[in-house]
Amino acid sequence: MSAERECDVVVVGAGLAGLCAARELLARGTEPLVLEGRERVGGRTLTEQLGNGAFVDHGGQWVSPGQGEIVALARELGVDLFASWDAGATVHWRSGERSIAPGLFGADEDGALADLRDTAKRLTEMAAELPEAAPWAAPRATEWDAITLHRWLSENVESMRARFGMARSLAGVFAGGPGETSLLAALAIIRSGAHEVSRLIAEGDPGPERRFVGGAQQLCERMAADLEDRVLLDDLVSRIEHGRDRVVVVGERGRVAARVAIVTLPPTIAGRIRYVPALAAARDHLTQRMPMGWVIKAHCVYDSRFWAEEGLAGKVVSDEGVVRASADNSPPQGAPGILVGFIDGERARRLATRTTSTRGATTSSLAAPTAAISPRVCGRPTARPCGSRSARSCGREPRRPPPGTANSRAPCIPVASPPAPRSTWSVRDRDPSGQPRPI
Amino acid sequence: MSAERECDVVVVGAGLAGLCAARELLARGTEPLVLEGRERVGGRTLTEQLGNGAFVDHGGQWVSPGQGEIVALARELGVDLFASWDAGATVHWRSGERSIAPGLFGADEDGALADLRDTAKRLTEMAAELPEAAPWAAPRATEWDAITLHRWLSENVESMRARFGMARSLAGVFAGGPGETSLLAALAIIRSGAHEVSRLIAEGDPGPERRFVGGAQQLCERMAADLEDRVLLDDLVSRIEHGRDRVVVVGERGRVAARVAIVTLPPTIAGRIRYVPALAAARDHLTQRMPMGWVIKAHCVYDSRFWAEEGLAGKVVSDEGVVRASADNSPPQGAPGILVGFIDGERARRLATRTTSTRGATTSSLAAPTAAISPRVCGRPTARPCGSRSARSCGREPRRPPPGTANSRAPCIPVASPPAPRSTWSVRDRDPSGQPRPI
Structure with a gap:
């Protein structure tokens, strides 16, 4: 030493x-x-350059409207932002049937969308009760930290489709799925503006999600x-x-x-x-x-954004398969066309377990998300699967990932906040000991 | 090095x-x-010798009927067991009123005891579905690991008193309280025979809890x-x-x-x-x-087991105060008289937070459980509070606790198993990677 x-x-x-x-x-x-x-x-940001200005972000990547601090930082550092590819319809895969609808939550044939908007409004109102810098100090913090988001949804949202939509929507943020997330943690995310739930109830368009040019x-x-x-x-x-x-x-x-x-x-x-x-x-x-959550991002790289020609956004919302959500992750210039698939919670855990065993298993498990995204969008084969990475753990990634494997650890893993009555959030705001502690 | x-x-x-x-x-x-x-x-066993054969166990101490392995080990090692002091009535402190009843769950004036027995029977039957060495392999493991014990109780037990009784009874085992414990984890404890829930439905007396002579x-x-x-x-x-x-x-x-x-x-x-x-x-x-749970054991040492003279067991079950449960922890010879009070979950967290700040705060916080146990049992002042220890964390205890403080870390902290659908128990039984791992 x-x-x-x-x-x-x-x-x-x-x-x-x-x-x-x-x-x-x-x-x-x-x-x-x-x-x-x-x-x-x-x-937890990690960019892979693909050449010619193309890149994929294996970690955090989207800037939501209202997140002014990081926008200001990017400006200072000379990193430009661009509107994330968002135009077009979403493919919904539900109970084995494929349908196309404008929004993330499908057509409103049974009033689910109204229910969903109502849910979003209620959650936003509850979130507004949180002091922004100290969610644990909210009047009902103890109550909300003692139950899961999942339980709150099941007790407060009648429409199963609306529950499903909201759970899926929030699961991406929490990685572990709503069963592992405390209601207070979910409200804190909504309060911070880092979740799109506010879009569901916005009077006007709050503006697009943005990404960083170059990653x-x-x-x-x-x-x-x-x-x-x-x-x-x-x-x-x-x-x-x-x-x-x-x-x-x-x-x-x-x-x-x-x-x-x-x-x-x-x-x-x-x-x-x-x-x-x-x-x-x-x-x-x-x-x-x-604990850290579980999420894997899988990228598929195509020659072009062919889904756009068909009026599709590259978004898939599915109730089966390994990948339950996808989005268009193409670079600003629009080529190559890149789809990102999210694998979270239990599916991520299972996949990570497989990917760590052998290279053969890794290859086949990465083929699954590729297949899940692509045929549902348009039936075309994947042009060129990118060397995707599995976000399988936290903290320490192997120093030198074995070449040719997808075994390295990407950093896109949010922290999960499971319910723990008054024992997690509530200790954040104080130094309970007077002794030196990390800040 | x-x-x-x-x-x-x-x-x-x-x-x-x-x-x-x-x-x-x-x-x-x-x-x-x-x-x-x-x-x-x-x-997580730690015995403090008080002289003349008297001792207190700051960590694990009770051997339940059916725990044959540790009994055999004790025999091999020449450590004797004795029946834990148990005879007499329990003091119930509920909504500010003190009453005396034979069992841990009070008089059955409203059918709560029958409800409680029924609950115990159902839990025991569910627990019987668990393979003893692999609870995670139970047919309904996924379902039971996804919800808290607390939620199961609230949905399946009508009588609030029975719910309260069962929650209190199980809280002592899980330290964090039923809100933090998955139903599967609770069933595994019941299955292992380490919890007295089986006593509630036993046909005959399964035998007493026992303790180790000398700790x-x-x-x-x-x-x-x-x-x-x-x-x-x-x-x-x-x-x-x-x-x-x-x-x-x-x-x-x-x-x-x-x-x-x-x-x-x-x-x-x-x-x-x-x-x-x-x-x-x-x-x-x-x-x-x-994570580790939260529990503090506080001991009060008296000249004699004076509660026994009044037909009391030294057991207090309370719905208020810092100490919610106590028991007679006197040594085999019956003198001195020792009461142990349990402070768990949120109360333990708060108390541990206080005890770490100053010696003054420590003293007053340890006076609280002393006062909570003693006046409720018979109104006598504490003869001699023992130098109780706060089980406030895990793993590393300070090498040399400051003399005269209650700041050292005792080891009586079970491991909490909060709900985490299919992500905790289910990974226990396999090596998911093929790579070397600790066994």
Whole structure:
């Protein structure tokens, strides 16, 4: 282990949060050092360049209307945004039948759409009761954190189609599916504007979802470039020791002493660091109660956006198969045509289990989403399946993924918030111990 | 870091599971080495000797009828069992009123007891559908793992008192309360015979709960003594590296090479070890989805078992206050008189939060359970509050707790199994990857 380094503030994690923190510190004259366990920056954003300006984002990618902070950051960093490909009809695959309808929720032949809009309105109203920066302080936080979103839907939404539509719509955000998500966590996402539920009740068009020209990971790459040698890769932090007036962060490349450490890892990963002295119990238990979710993005690359010629948006909403939702993920110039399929919750778990065993199994399991998206959209064969990645876990991805396999870990895994009455959200807003803790 | 040691099998954790494993290995001529992170053996058993044969168990302590394995182990090790103090009536504190009734569930003035017995019968029948060694393989495992015990009770038990009684009864086992426990996890506990629900429907008396003369931690202490220098304390494992035909376990005292490593830590703590290569995703996610529960045991020590003179069992069942359940925890000889109060779920979280801040807060929070138990039983003041410990977290307890505080971490924390459809129990029974994994 090498000698000790010093800086003002150690930042653990070179994702959006960590690099933003370091960037702001530096702007104020405080010297940061960012320690990143992986061999790359970006955290849960990860872009694969396909050449000629084409790319796929294996991690977070969409910017919703109202998310002004990240838009401002992109502008500062010189990363342009473009309107995500959205025009056209959605293919609905329900009980083995294929139909085409304008919106995500199909034709309103049985009043389900009205029910859905009503549900969206109620959820939005409930979400409005949440203080934006402190959802756990909402008057009904305890009640809402004690039940799943799924249970609330089943008790409050009459139409099965509306329940299904809302559950599917929210499942993509929560990865684990509504059975694993607390109602409070769902409301917090809606409150933050990060979910399209508000679109269902908008008076006017709130504007399109947007994507980053060149991919979402660029934000981190540019921030890291500005930070120069203040970002250390391949430097997994295993231990944080708090002394009276300084903290020592132990990574694989040695010890760094600082005044303050900022840990930006997802809760469960932050919990895997050894803290000396130990984290306060409430904080430690929080890290045990916010597991990572399960989601896999599978991309299929075609020569063109052929679905557009047929008036389709590239969106599929399905109640069977491995892929339950897809979208048009083509680059701004419209070529190649790229579809992204989402595999979440239990299906992702099963698929990840298979993909890790052998390369043969990997290949066949990736053929499944390809087949699921393509024939339903137009029956054409997949022109060129992209080397898709399975988002199968969190935190540590293998340093050198075996070439030719889809076995590497992509980062598009939100944090799940299962119900845990008053034990998760409610401990977030305070330091229960007075002892040093990561912030 | 010191040089590398070698043995046949490294066992991580010197609790009951780890020491039993090492003991069996040694008996078969395989050389084990047990690495323990704490400065003591015992895991979630921890006994404090009070002198003159008196003791309190801060961790697991009761042996239920049918738990033959641990009885056989105790016999082999020369640790005697005695019938836990149980005779006498229970004090019921409900809606501010104190009443006395023979059983844990109060007088049956409104048919609640019949409802409760019926509930116990139904749960026992459902539990009987679980294969004992593989609850996740039960025909309805998926359905039962997707909902909380709390929800099942609210939908299937009409009498609120019966619901309350069953929830209270099971809450003690699950620490987090029924809102956090999946129905499948509850049924698995009932199936294993570790919960007294079967007593409610027993034709005959199944026999008393028993305790270990001298305390439960002795089992581990005696096994460790037999293992001699094969148990290393203060040796927290941080990393396990799997090679082609050997595994290297890295602890604080150096590296140990072996053919096999057996990790006996609770899932969440096992997940905090760094595995190289990484654990299979399904296994990793399992460690994220079985957090530790919350429970605090508070002991009050009196000169005598004065409650027995009044025909009371020392049991309090309360619907308010910090302590919701108590029991007679006196040693076999009956003196001193010791009451144990259980503080679980949200109340334990709040109390643990307070006890970690200052010694003053600790003292006053420990006075609360003392006051809660004592005046309700007979109005006498506490003769001598024992230096109770707060079970406030898991895994790593501070090496040297500040003297005079109640800040150390006792180990009586079961693992909670919140609902997680098909994502927890169902991955237990297989190696999803084919890659090396801890067993």
